[in-house]
Structure formats: structure tokens, C-alpha cells
Amino acid sequence: MEKLYTEGKVRAIGVSNFEPDQLLDLIAYNKVVPAVNQIKTNLYCQRTAERGWMDKSRVAHMAYAPLGQGNRSEMFKEPAVLALAEKYGKTPAQIQLRFLTQKGIAVIPRSTQPAHIRENFALFDFALTAEEMARLSALDKKEPLIGKPETPELVEFSLTW
Numbered sequence: 001m002e003k004l005y006t007e008g009k010v011r012a013i014g015v016s017n018f019e020p021d022q023l024l025d026l027i028a029y030n031k032v033v034p035a036v037n038q039i040k041t042n043l044y045c046q047r048t049a050e051r052g053w054m055d056k057s058r059v060a061h062m063a064y065a066p067l068g069q070g071n072r073s074e075m076f077k078e079p080a081v082l083a084l085a086e087k088y089g090k091t092p093a094q095i096q097l098r099f100l101t102q103k104g105i106a107v108i109p110r111s112t113q114p115a116h117i118r119e120n121f122a123l124f125d126f127a128l129t130a131e132e133m134a135r136l137s138a139l140d141k142k143e144p145l146i147g148k149p150e151t152p153e154l155v156e157f158s159l160t161w
Helices: 002-006 020-028 048-056 069-076 079-088 092-102 114-121 130-137 152-158
Strands: 014-016 036-040 060-064 106-108
Touching: 020 048, 036 048, 048 060, 069 092, 079 092, 079 130, 092 106, 092 114, 092 130
Parallel strands: 014 036, 036 060, 060 106
Antiparallel strands: none
């Protein structure tokens, strides 16, 4: 990849699911620092510690599954999310996506429905206050809800989405 990058055949190199130790190791033993690390990030799994290491290494944070995949309905029913959705005239999805983008995290929500795709882009006509951001930050459970090696059933279930 580095050869392709130096030859100008690719504009950037990115990684996915790199934990801080892996990211630091990659940077230490290669010439090109990855432009982005794509990791599962959402309201319940905000990845604050990982983000600190990415910032320190100047690697952008990109969230996949920003709307939670299997735990979507649970996050969409959070009282803080519902209150903000009502206040701003937005959907719970828009509140959650705005929260992440306002933290400087690139989001890539999955959708095949044109209406949802348009909705996912309509995030920039409002801003959450510092107090609202803190309220949503407090919902962090600090662990991914799929992909944990101790729960292979969840990993297997996630393959059906």
C-alpha cells in the first residue's frame, strides 16, 4: 500500500478496527500514517480512549454502525435522544449522527432507503449545546455490542444484517 501511495496510485491509506496498540505499532514500523481508522462507534460505544490515541497520531476517526445495528431500537428510545429529537424537530437517528459529527467523527450510516439517506445528511441545520453533548456522552457504555470474542453468538447474528 505504501508503494502505491508514494507512486500516487492511491490518495490515502486507511485501516479498520485497529485498537490503539495496533495503530501505534503500524505507525512506528511504516512510513505512511493511515489517514483514517474506521471503528464501530455509536451512542453506546463512543470510543473516547481510542479517539484520544487517534487524535494524538493524527488519524481521523470514522464511525461505522453509528446508529447501532442490533441495538438500534434501544438507543432510539433513550429519553435524552427523544427529548432532543422533539426539541429540534429531528429524528432520533439525526440526533445521534449530529452528536458524533459534532464530536468530529466521520459517520457512515448504512441505508438502502432513499428517504433515510436524505435524512442522514440533514444534520447541519442545528447544533447541540455543550450541556446536550454532555448528556449524550454520559450514555456511553464503553463497549461494542457486537464483535466481542466472548459472545460469538452476537458475531454470528451480526453476519445476517
